[in-house]
Amino acid sequence: MALSIEELREHVNTIDQEITKLYEERMNLVMEIAEYKKEHRLAIFDQKREEEVIEKNSQKIKNSFLKPYYKQFIQFLMDQGKSIQQHLIMNSDD
Secondary structure, eight states: OOOOOOHHHHHHHHHHHHHHHHHHHHHHHHHHHHHHHTTTTTOOOOHHHHHHHHHHHHHHHOOOHHHHHHHHHHHHHHHHHHHHHHHHHTTTTO
């Protein structure tokens, strides 16, 4: 028997909780990376690295219909990371 809409939504809610935890963990690491980049005078944007991340991780998507959406999703996360890094580096006291 198929799951009810309520059961499906509850499952989505559980996944959303995990995504929230992973998002915060990822962005905390982005903040540490910003500090490293600042100390070592590295650029925030690394196109080659971004392309590698997108390609490597999108290959793990089994549902080919979802692959372009995943690429947009991971690009959005990286764009947010760059924005956070820029904010931290440009607004630091030293």
